[in-house]
Amino acid sequence: MNSKITDKMIEKLSSRAVLNDPINPDLYEKYDVKRGLRNANGTGVLVGLTRIGDVVGYEIGANGEKIPVPGRLMYRGYDVIDLVKDAESHDDYCYxxxxxxxxxxxxxxxxxxxxxxxxxxxxxxxxxxxxxxxxxxxxxxxxxxxxxxxxxxxxxxxxxxxxxxxxxxxxxxxxxxxxxxxxxxxxxxxxxxxxxxxxxxxxxxxxxxxxxxxxxxxxxxxxxxxxxxxxxxxxxxxxxxxxxxxxxxxxxxxxxxxxxxxxxxxxxxxxxxxxxxxHGGANIRVVEMMDEIKENVKDWSSEKEIRDYLYKIAKKQAFDNTGLIYGMGHAVYTISDPRALLLREKAKQLAEEKGCLEEFNLYRTIEQVAPEILMEVHHSDKRICANVDLYSGFVYSMLNIPRELxxxxxxxxxxxxxxxxxxxxxxxGGRIYRPAYKNVCEERKYIPIDDRK
Structure with a gap:
């Protein structure tokens, strides 16, 4: 069997699978399905307990609404910022x-x-x-x-x-x-x-x-x-x-x-x-987006030029036409991502050593203006901040680390x-994870193979 016939067969089988596997979106609401293990208000469905780490970006008020707070990342009850600062005070590595x-x-x-x-x-x-x-x-x-x-x-x-x-x-x-x-x-x-x-x-x-x-x-x-x-x-x-x-x-x-x-x-x-x-590949999307921004924004010090191009991205007129400004927003962090704050500080030091301050300032401007642009374009009052991916790819690039790493x-x-x-x-733990899936396929009468068309 040659490859062309194989490709056609695979395409036909794939088309059949796609045709028979769609699920009406209304059914998720009907059966109160927590898609992505998330509640309707965006919080995660509680499926376990841990003593290892915690991510804090909001508090839940008396009426059940999320109240934004400055982000905190905790390891075993300790604030990561304290770990980093202590290591820096001893000029030591901390990982x-x-x-x-x-x-x-x-x-x-x-x-x-x-x-x-x-x-x-x-x-x-x-x-x-x-x-x-x-x-x-x-x-x-x-x-x-x-x-x-x-x-x-x-x-x-x-x-x-x-x-x-x-x-x-x-x-x-x-x-x-x-x-x-x-x-x-x-x-x-x-x-x-x-x-x-x-x-x-x-x-x-x-x-x-x-x-x-x-x-x-x-x-x-x-x-x-x-x-x-x-x-x-x-x-x-x-x-x-x-x-x-x-x-x-x-x-x-x-x-x-x-x-x-x-x-x-x-x-x-x-x-x-x-x-x-x-999940882990998000910082590469930031760097790819920045490649396009740097190509199309001639004056990196011009906030107006930067704003204009970010509006194009947010309106699905530039980059990958998704309307996403990569490196902005997080599922938990609202006012600030502590990882981004820590990395931004080191990124500036490295940019000074590498002669990349102009590029660092471009990232900084994007961090400052992108949230209001996204809120305006998407008619949203949801508060967002830069996440760690905005600066991580930039840092790796200054370290001459290839993107595939x-x-x-x-x-x-x-x-x-x-x-x-x-x-x-x-x-x-002690129990195997076994969440429920609701079967929404109707029962059908079996058709003997000789009677199938």
Missing amino acids: EQCAYLLLMGELPTKEELQNFRDFLGSVRSLPPNFTEDMIMKAPSQDIMNKLARGVLASYSYDENPEDRSVPNIMRQCIELISRFSTLAAYGYQARRRYYENQSMFIHNPIPALSTAENFLHLIRPDGKYTKLEAQVLDLALIIHAEHGGGNNSSLTVHVVSSADTDTYSAIAAAVGSLKGRR FTPIFAISRIAGWSAHRIEEIVA
């Missing part, structure tokens, strides 16, 4: 401390933190032959795909992969937290070699380096980076490490773990979730939160 806090539930002492860092450094290298057999011999154009396969392949290199005891799961999670940056970096190098015909540089991880330092060391030909570059990437890892149990990938960890499967299957599923353009960086960070949610589900 490893955040990972410890998320996993153990308590802030580490200096000795505990050093022991944890030493452990991470000791297992950052991949198992013998893993790089050659699992990465170089099976490269992928998409590094998130390679990362998921790397996680699943790790099962085969684990002497005790099926042990569901907490100590064994903790060991597996710490190894994955340590190795995610190596898996992503080597996946990127393989992609360069096999899909871009460029040189491939395989550096060994250095145990004494932080996660941020190691990643920059592994992806750059000369392995070099500045202290500020590593500090900015470290901040990005901190603020992406956890975001409450309700985000799609963390929920995926809970759902898959509740089925009593192994750690590698649960984490690989989370990687697949984060790969989605509605933007979402993997998110995964390198979020593996800490996923691991904490994996352990929490094992310890406190």
